[in-house]
Amino acid sequence: MDGTLLDIGEVARRSGLAASALRFYxxxxxxxxxxxxxxxxxxxxxxxERLALISxxxxxxxxxxxxxxxLLAGPSDTRLREHLAAKEREVSERVAQLTRLRDxxxxxxxxxxxxxxxxxxxxxxxxxxxxx
Amino acid sequence: MDGTLLDIGEVARRSGLAASALRFYxxxxxxxxxxxxxxxxxxxxxxxERLALISxxxxxxxxxxxxxxxLLAGPSDTRLREHLAAKEREVSERVAQLTRLRDxxxxxxxxxxxxxxxxxxxxxxxxxxxxx
DNA sequence: CTGCGACTTGAAGCGCGGTTCAAGTCAAGG
DNA sequence: CCTTGACTTGAACCGCGCTTCAAGTCGCAG
Numbered sequence: 001m002d003g004t005l006l007d008i009g010e011v012a013r014r015s016g017l018a019a020s021a022l023r024f025y026x027x028x029x030x031x032x033x034x035x036x037x038x039x040x041x042x043x044x045x046x047x048x049e050r051l052a053l054i055s056x057x058x059x060x061x062x063x064x065x066x067x068x069x070x071l072l073a074g075p076s077d078t079r080l081r082e083h084l085a086a087k088e089r090e091v092s093e094r095v096a097q098l099t100r101l102r103d104x105x106x107x108x109x110x111x112x113x114x115x116x117x118x119x120x121x122x123x124x125x126x127x128x129x130x131x132x
Numbered sequence: 133m134d135g136t137l138l139d140i141g142e143v144a145r146r147s148g149l150a151a152s153a154l155r156f157y158x159x160x161x162x163x164x165x166x167x168x169x170x171x172x173x174x175x176x177x178x179x180x181e182r183l184a185l186i187s188x189x190x191x192x193x194x195x196x197x198x199x200x201x202x203l204l205a206g207p208s209d210t211r212l213r214e215h216l217a218a219k220e221r222e223v224s225e226r227v228a229q230l231t232r233l234r235d236x237x238x239x240x241x242x243x244x245x246x247x248x249x250x251x252x253x254x255x256x257x258x259x260x261x262x263x264x
Numbered sequence: 265c266t267g268c269g270a271c272t273t274g275a276a277g278c279g280c281g282g283t284t285c286a287a288g289t290c291a292a293g294g
Numbered sequence: 295c296c297t298t299g300a301c302t303t304g305a306a307c308c309g310c311g312c313t314t315c316a317a318g319t320c321g322c323a324g
Contacts (some may be wrong), residue, residue: 021283024283028281037291038289040300041301042273055259085241087237088237088238091233108189141271169322170272
């Protein structure tokens with residue numbers, strides 16, 4: 001064994017993702033193995049970082065196809081930069097919304113309203129975001 | 133027509149949700165019609181508020197089944213309160229993560245790194261959340 | 265009474281993000 | 295050499311959140 005390359009089981013263990021998910025990501029163009037050891041995929045350690053990024057973005061509501069686009073980007077890809085900027089605005093909005101939701105949940109834990117959902121303080125989470 | 137009750141088309145238009153989605157939500161116990169006008173569902177206007185709450189929670193990553201649980205909660209439901217408190221922590225973590233991601237995206241829009249994803253500043257989004 | 269169109273139903277279908285399965289391949293160790 | 299066991303493949307399947315479809319039922323206008 002080379003020592004610098006990791007096999008899929010190792011990557012799965014260290015990334016917390018299932019091996020099946022890694023193969024799935026490969027089909028979708030999100031990652032690729034450096035080579036093969038026989039039939040077996042051999043991954044560079046950097047792949048772990050990339051997977052962390054993928055997990056992060058996916059948790060943030062990005063689709064795998066979007067993530068794949070981002071991963072291919074160079075600094076000269078203008079359209080992609082616009083896409084990233086748009087995503088940034090989207091994420092900002094989500095942060096604001098989630099922050100309100102968090103405050104509502106925090107309140108809910110101590111609220112005395114009977115149908116909890118009727119509490120006006122709880123409902124603040126629902127305030128419409130000003131038109132985008 | 134009664135004037136206080138809305139039919140499904142009206143609710144769909146005003147909530148921005150498809151009629152099929154409203155029927156789906158009914159099957160899942162998220163909403164219910166006040167009654168029927170012939171076969172047709174007749175909704176109370178408050179349903180619109182409830183739908184706004186549902187959309188908000190769903191966008192925040194809650195499952196419909198979770199939302200249904202929350203919607204049934206009274207102030208004495210201790211287990212549910214714990215669930216809400218747990219969700220609050222979860223949402224807080226998400227907010228933190230998304231905030232980092234937003235900062236990374238903001239940077240990405242002006243970054244000169246070639247594989248954009250290799251930029252160390254970009255990668256800060258990926259910093260592991262301290263063990264939960 | 266005759267459309268018409270918006271509603272009703274249950275069942276099937278879809279896109280996403282995977283997991284599971286069956287069958288096969290390979291490297292290392294006894 | 296032969297077994298073991300982690301890997302390989304493609305294809306089928308899953309849960310979620312809906313949408314679409316086919317077939318039927320209303321209420322209202324003409």
